[in-house]
Amino acid sequence: MKKEPVKIKERDKLSRARDFEEVVLGFSEGEALEEASRCLQCKDPKCIAGCPVGIDIKAFIGQLTKKDYDGAYATIRQKSNFPSICGRVCPAEYQCRKACVFTKKGEPFASQQAINIHFLERFIGDHGAKKGLHLKASGGSKYKGVKVAVVGSGPAGLCCAGELARQGIKVVIFEGLHKTGGVLRYGIPPFRLPRKILDSEINSLKELGVEIHLNTIIGKAKTIDELFGEGFSAIFLGLGAGIPSFLGVPGENLCNVYSANEFLTRVNLMNAHLFPVSHTPINIGRHIVVIGGGNTAMDAARVAIRLQHLAGVPPDTTICYRRTEVEMPARRLEIEHAKEEGVKFDFLVKPEEFSGDEKGFVGKMCSSRCELGEPDSSGRRRPVVIPDSHFEVDCDLAVIAVGLGANKILTSVTPQLKTDKYGDVTVDPQTMETSIKGVFAGGDIVGGEGTVIEAMGMAKKAASAILDYLDRKSKD
Amino acid sequence: MKILDKDVLADHQGVRIVRLAIQAPDIAAKARAGQFVVLMVREEGERVPLTIVQADPGKGTIVLIAQEAGLTTKLLAGAKAGDSLHSIVGPLGHPTEIKKYGKVILVGGGVGIAEIYPVASALKNAGNHVTSIIGSRTKELLILERELKEASSECIIMSDDGSYGRKGFVTQALKELLEKSTYDLVYAVGPIPMMRAVSTVTKPFGVPTLVSLNAIMVDGTGMCGCCRVTVAGKVKFSCVDGPEFDAGQVDWQELMNRNSIYTEKEKHICRLTGQAQSHP
Numbered sequence: 005m006k007k008e009p010v011k012i013k014e015r016d017k018l019s020r021a022r023d024f025e026e027v028v029l030g031f032s033e034g035e036a037l038e039e040a041s042r043c044l045q046c047k048d049p050k051c052i053a054g055c056p057v058g059i060d061i062k063a064f065i066g067q068l069t070k071k072d073y074d075g076a077y078a079t080i081r082q083k084s085n086f087p088s089i090c091g092r093v094c095p096a097e098y099q100c101r102k103a104c105v106f107t108k109k110g111e112p113f114a115s116q117q118a119i120n121i122h123f124l125e126r127f128i129g130d131h132g133a134k135k136g137l138h139l140k141a142s143g144g145s146k147y148k149g150v151k152v153a154v155v156g157s158g159p160a161g162l163c164c165a166g167e168l169a170r171q172g173i174k175v176v177i178f179e180g181l182h183k184t185g186g187v188l189r190y191g192i193p194p195f196r197l198p199r200k201i202l203d204s205e206i207n208s209l210k211e212l213g214v215e216i217h218l219n220t221i222i223g224k225a226k227t228i229d230e231l232f233g234e235g236f237s238a239i240f241l242g243l244g245a246g247i248p249s250f251l252g253v254p255g256e257n258l259c260n261v262y263s264a265n266e267f268l269t270r271v272n273l274m275n276a277h278l279f280p281v282s283h284t285p286i287n288i289g290r291h292i293v294v295i296g297g298g299n300t301a302m303d304a305a306r307v308a309i310r311l312q313h314l315a316g317v318p319p320d321t322t323i324c325y326r327r328t329e330v331e332m333p334a335r336r337l338e339i340e341h342a343k344e345e346g347v348k349f350d351f352l353v354k355p356e357e358f359s360g361d362e363k364g365f366v367g368k369m370c371s372s373r374c375e376l377g378e379p380d381s382s383g384r385r386r387p388v389v390i391p392d393s394h395f396e397v398d399c400d401l402a403v404i405a406v407g408l409g410a411n412k413i414l415t416s417v418t419p420q421l422k423t424d425k426y427g428d429v430t431v432d433p434q435t436m437e438t439s440i441k442g443v444f445a446g447g448d449i450v451g452g453e454g455t456v457i458e459a460m461g462m463a464k465k466a467a468s469a470i471l472d473y474l475d476r477k478s479k480d
Numbered sequence: 481m482k483i484l485d486k487d488v489l490a491d492h493q494g495v496r497i498v499r500l501a502i503q504a505p506d507i508a509a510k511a512r513a514g515q516f517v518v519l520m521v522r523e524e525g526e527r528v529p530l531t532i533v534q535a536d537p538g539k540g541t542i543v544l545i546a547q548e549a550g551l552t553t554k555l556l557a558g559a560k561a562g563d564s565l566h567s568i569v570g571p572l573g574h575p576t577e578i579k580k581y582g583k584v585i586l587v588g589g590g591v592g593i594a595e596i597y598p599v600a601s602a603l604k605n606a607g608n609h610v611t612s613i614i615g616s617r618t619k620e621l622l623i624l625e626r627e628l629k630e631a632s633s634e635c636i637i638m639s640d641d642g643s644y645g646r647k648g649f650v651t652q653a654l655k656e657l658l659e660k661s662t663y664d665l666v667y668a669v670g671p672i673p674m675m676r677a678v679s680t681v682t683k684p685f686g687v688p689t690l691v692s693l694n695a696i697m698v699d700g701t702g703m704c705g706c707c708r709v710t711v712a713g714k715v716k717f718s719c720v721d722g723p724e725f726d727a728g729q730v731d732w733q734e735l736m737n738r739n740s741i742y743t744e745k746e747k748h749i750c751r752l753t754g755q756a757q758s759h760p
Contacts, residue, residue: 180569190703221569226506246703252715257738263704263706265704266706280752282526283522283749285745363740364737413701
């Protein structure tokens with residue numbers, strides 16, 4: 005019967021935790037061919053529905069097995085603008101791989117046997133990037149002279165911009181930070197997504213004629229109305245979920261208690277690990293605690309342990325999560341990588357208080373133990389605190405990675421833009437159009453905290469609705 | 481992002497304060513009193529917040545005033561007209577609520593004088609009686625005297641050593657004013673101990689008191705919470721919820737602690753680059 009999955013090559017766990025270079029090295033051609041040959045080419049493939057943007061997985065893997073790499077690339081690019089990024093950061097075990105026929109029904113994530121679709125996508129994506137196969141804008145577009153503004157250069161904004169620019173629309177992206185990429189830049193560390201790859205995928209947009217205005221915060225520097233006034237026919241909002249949630253426990257404002265956003269931004273965006281060559285500082289603890297169980301927590305912990313190595317501090321970084329490993333929303337691969345790199349895990353922990361020294365720096369974390377109770381609305385068993393189970397650990401640096409909320413800079417100055425109780429922008433689920441005519445939205449600002457590919461899926465839907473909208477408008 | 485003009489407002493006892501005029505039409509068009517920018521001097525630089533002291537939408541320029549404290553402000557002070565900043569974003573934060581309050585007192589300490597200046601102008605233009613109290617350690621470090629006099633109905637000058645104006649702290653003059661008459665608003669910007677002292681002085685008089693806090697920031701857009709402060713027992717982000725807050729409700733000790741998170745690193749980088757650190 006079927007062969008064993010081809011193991012992906014990775015850097016040695018001891019050396020890789022001392023730098024920020026990419027951990028997963030990817031498939032060689034031979035390995036990719038071997039892994040692709042495991043695909044059964046199902047008559048009725050389920051994997052495609054598992055992909056938020058509906059890549060024709062069966063087709064591209066089929067092309068791959070025939071060594072038609074250019075064809076496979078074209079197949080993927082019909083649906084996804086950024087195969088090299090998605091092939092690296094998608095939680096495939098919850099998406100395409102979970103739908104793979106090799107995964108048993110009812111399992112929380114893909115089985116080991118499921119085809120490594122994401123690694124094959126990455127192989128093809130990197131092939132396409134190397135050969136410069138980026139899709140070109142369609143010539144003689146009917147949208148000549150039409151301008152669309154995209155707010156935010158994260159996964160949703162980049163994807164929407166790409167979709168529209170390929171139709172010959174003039175797209176201008178407005179980004180608040182001094183660099184593009186959103187969470188791909190400030191959140192996901194280079195050891196998961198090398199900056200060369202990110203830059204190359206974003207540069208492919210520039211080749212399509214997309215203009216990028218950095219350091220421009222829509223809602224502050226310009227309003228929605230002003231964008232329309234500047235001649236944009238439609239606007240896409242890909243603002244993301246940028247506001248960090250805190251635990252709301254005493255001592256959380258002590259020095260060296262970071263939000264994961266701050267901790268990761270300082271390193272990933274500002275290169276604080278290169279201080280003083282880079283001027284942005286970051287502190288490094290002897291006993292680092294990271295609170296949370298998502299990808300952000302994994303990233304923060306793996307960054308933390310690298311900082312400890314680089315600073316010559318004996319590595320001591322612990323992830324504290326209130327449920328158990330099975331319930332962790334993080335990618336399985338990232339959990340494995342974190343463990344291999346020496347990150348410790350403490351499950352069923354609920355932090356209750358941080359305490360510090362006379363200068364206001366954190367020194368200890370007091371927590372309670374939990375047990376799992378009944379499933380909650382997400383279907384995961386809810387952690388219940390065990391009475392009188394307090395315990396204290398040394399902690400001179402803490403990173404809080406317990407989720408994100410909606411940034412309200414734009415929505416607070418745009419009352420006509422309807423939002424829900426979480427502050428997320430309300431859209432028509434069919435068209436992703438907001439309460440303002442001609443303004444569409446997608447990604448985390450609509451769906452709360454989701455994945456890169458989910459954001460792209462929404463952006464694609466919005467892009468096609470924007471095209472419809474422009475068509476209707478031109479007929480009026 | 482081009483620096484059009486730079487001049488040194490004060491340079492004394494290792495303290496240097498510079499004024500920069502910067503080409504930034506989008507920011508100039510929108511800036512209102514009380515708002516700030518976040519800028520990077522160089523590509524490898526850090527992001528630092530600075531108050532917008534003046535904005536000229538016609539010319540598309542803004543004016544920033546910085547006191548050399550750490551490496552970034554030293555690089556800024558070392559920049560020349562014609563140089564370009566790596567990045568600048570704004571206007572950020574809530575603008576000051578400008579309306580007719582009646583009689584207002586503006587208190588500026590050190591480089592904080594630069595930050596009360598746009599507020600003083602706006603409040604005076606809104607028909608308020610504006611009393612400015614400005615103070616510095618010594619005569620040579622007093623900035624914007626002429627500007628504040630123009631922007632105020634009356635202007636009181638204090639110096640710690642008595643070398644100019646009256647001898648003493650700005651809080652002394654503030655207390656005397658509040659004892660003599662009633663006021664509708666006090667607005668203070670300066671070092672944390674000064675702002676805290678202002679809040680202590682105004683409390684018994686029950687006069688609404690606003691301070692513009694100077695927490696450490698990274699993005700300046702609410703993304704990271706580095707600038708969080710506790711106000712009335714609640715966690716607020718200075719960059720999006722402020723930077724102005726009710727002085728009587730601020731947890732000053734926490735702000736002071738949090739502003740010292742990187743003191744050691746700052747000293748280190750200044751030593752490495754041969755820049756002696758002066759007191760912020």
